Amino acid sequence: MKQKKASYPKMVTYILQHPESSFEWIDISNPKLEDFHELKEKYKLNDASIRDCIETGHLPKIEEFENYHFLIIRSVPNKFDEESDSLVEVTERISLFYNENFVITVHRNEIDFLERIKTTERSHRRLQSSKTLVNGLVSDALKTFENLVLGKMALQLDEYEEVVFLHHRRKPFLKKLYYIKRQIDVIRSVLTLYKDIVDYFHMPEYKNIYTQDLRDSFSRTNTLFRNISENTSQLLNIYFNIESNHTNEIMRTLTIISVFFMPLTFIVGVYGMNFEHMPELEWEYGYAGILIAMAILSVLIYYWFKRKRWL
Numbered sequence: 001m002k003q004k005k006a007s008y009p010k011m012v013t014y015i016l017q018h019p020e021s022s023f024e025w026i027d028i029s030n031p032k033l034e035d036f037h038e039l040k041e042k043y044k045l046n047d048a049s050i051r052d053c054i055e056t057g058h059l060p061k062i063e064e065f066e067n068y069h070f071l072i073i074r075s076v077p078n079k080f081d082e083e084s085d086s087l088v089e090v091t092e093r094i095s096l097f098y099n100e101n102f103v104i105t106v107h108r109n110e111i112d113f114l115e116r117i118k119t120t121e122r123s124h125r126r127l128q129s130s131k132t133l134v135n136g137l138v139s140d141a142l143k144t145f146e147n148l149v150l151g152k153m154a155l156q157l158d159e160y161e162e163v164v165f166l167h168h169r170r171k172p173f174l175k176k177l178y179y180i181k182r183q184i185d186v187i188r189s190v191l192t193l194y195k196d197i198v199d200y201f202h203m204p205e206y207k208n209i210y211t212q213d214l215r216d217s218f219s220r221t222n223t224l225f226r227n228i229s230e231n232t233s234q235l236l237n238i239y240f241n242i243e244s245n246h247t248n249e250i251m252r253t254l255t256i257i258s259v260f261f262m263p264l265t266f267i268v269g270v271y272g273m274n275f276e277h278m279p280e281l282e283w284e285y286g287y288a289g290i291l292i293a294m295a296i297l298s299v300l301i302y303y304w305f306k307r308k309r310w311l
Contacts, residue, residue, distance in 0.1 A: 011027075011028070011029045011030070012026065012027075012028050012035055013026070013027045013028075013029075013118075014026055015027055015118055016122070016127065020122065021122065021127065022128070022129060022130075023100065023101050023102055023103060023129065023130040023133075024101065024102040024103070025102070025103045025104075025105070025127075025130075025133065026039065026102070026103070026104045026105075027104075027105045027106075027107075027114075027118065028104065028105070028106045028107075029106075029107055029108070029110075030108055031053060031054050031106050031108075032054070033050070033054060036050050039104060043067075043068060043097065043102055043104070044066075044067050044068070045068070045097060046065050046070070049063065049065065049070040049097065052070070052072070052095065053070075053072070053095035053097075053106045054106075056088055056093075056108070057087060057088055058072050058093065058095075059072070059074070059087070059189070059190060059193045060072050060073055060074055060190055060193040060194050060196075060197055061193060061196065061197070062196060062197045062200050067099060068097055068098060068099040068102075069096075069097075069098055069099065070095070070096070070097055071095070071096040071098070071134065071138075071197065072093060072094075072095050072096075073093070073094050073096070073137065073138055073141045073194075073197070074087075074091040074092065074093050074094075074141065074190050075091060075092055075094070075111065075113070075140070075141035075144040075145070076090065076091055076092075076144040076145055076147075076148045076187070077091075077092050077109070077111075077112075077144075078112060082176065082179060082180075083179050084179070084183065085179055085182035085183060085186070086186065087186055087189075087190070090183050090186045090187065091186070091187070091190060092107070092108070092109045092111060093107065093108070094106065094107045094111060094114065094137065094141070095107070096134060096137065098130050098133075098134050099130065100129070100130055100131070101130070102130065103130045103133055103134060105137070113137075113140035113141070113143075113144070114137065114140075117133070117136065117137070117140075135201060135214055138197060138198075138201070138214060139213060139214050139217055142194065142214070142217045142218055142221050143217060143221075145187055145190075145191065145221045145225065146217070146220065146221045146224060148187070149221070149224045149225055149228050150224065153180060153183075153184070153228055154228070156176070156180055157180070157228065157231060157232065157235065160173055160176065160177050160180075160235060161235060164235060164238055164239050164242065174239065177232070177235065177236060177239070180232065181229075181232045181233075181236070184225060184228060184229050184232055185229070187225055188225050188226070188229060191218075191221065191222050191225060194218060195218070195222075198214055198215055198218045201214055201215075202214075202215055252310075256305065256310065259301060259305075260298060260301055260302075263297055263301070264294050264297065264298065267290065267293070267294060267297075271290060
């Protein structure tokens with residue numbers, strides 16, 4: 001049974017404010033439409049982006065409005081059920097409204113890297129401007145994918161490879177491999193859309209040392225997931241090939257047994273018809289002769305299989 005995520009308290013928190021900081025940072029958890037009434041007027045927020053941040057299931061994207069940017073990023077939680085296979089189960093979302101004067105972060109679940117930044121010293125370089133804060137959040141979100149592939153998924157695939165090559169009972173493992181493949185597919189679709197975000201931050205007007213780190217992190221993470229996706233597909237193919245070979249071995253064994261017994265069954269069938277005019281039935285050594293003939297025929301079939309290297 002899939003586990004439900006623990007509910008996170010509804011809250012609007014002012015993390016940074018003027019004049020102690022060069023920009024304001026408001027964090028909203030479990031958002032409702034009424035949470036934006038005041039913020040909408042103050043920061044001139046568009047209704048469409050407000051609706052997008054409240055709705056669930058959106059993929060990463062970045063949109064530019066007249067006086068702010070709207071950004072959706074996704075990350076991987078520290079724990080999720082191994083049978084998770086949908087976007088909202090495998091990843092969690094942060095929506096951001098920002099310009100040089102403010103950042104609004106919106107999320108439904110407790111997100112570890114966001115909580116760490118919220119408790120960071122106010123003098124930290126990540127909090128010196130809205131751009132460095134947003135860039136840091138995107139970078140941390142990408143690192144969750146990298147940590148997943150280098151940690152949990154790599155260990156799982158190593159374990160599954162051992163099952164494929166060394167264990168005889170492989171059936172239960174197939175379901176687990178299916179779910180990890182689905183998780184990889186979901187994450188790769190998310191990373192594909194992260195490219196637009198990374199490219200946007202790498203534009204000349206935004207480019208700096210932090211955006212270069214962000215680009216490097218994205219390239220590394222994308223490569224890791226491409227490789228692990230190929231490894232998973234190869235592992236599935238190897239599994240099905242092994243199962244196919246195993247089936248072929250069974251069919252080969254049954255075929256050899258049937259070839260041995262087909263001529264013997266034919267002989268027994270002929271002399272089991274009990275017609276009146278069958279001279280062999282009256283021979284004194286007929287029974288022994290037929291048994292010897294059947295034995296010789298079996299030996300000939302055996303040597304024929306040996307010569308063909310089928311045994």
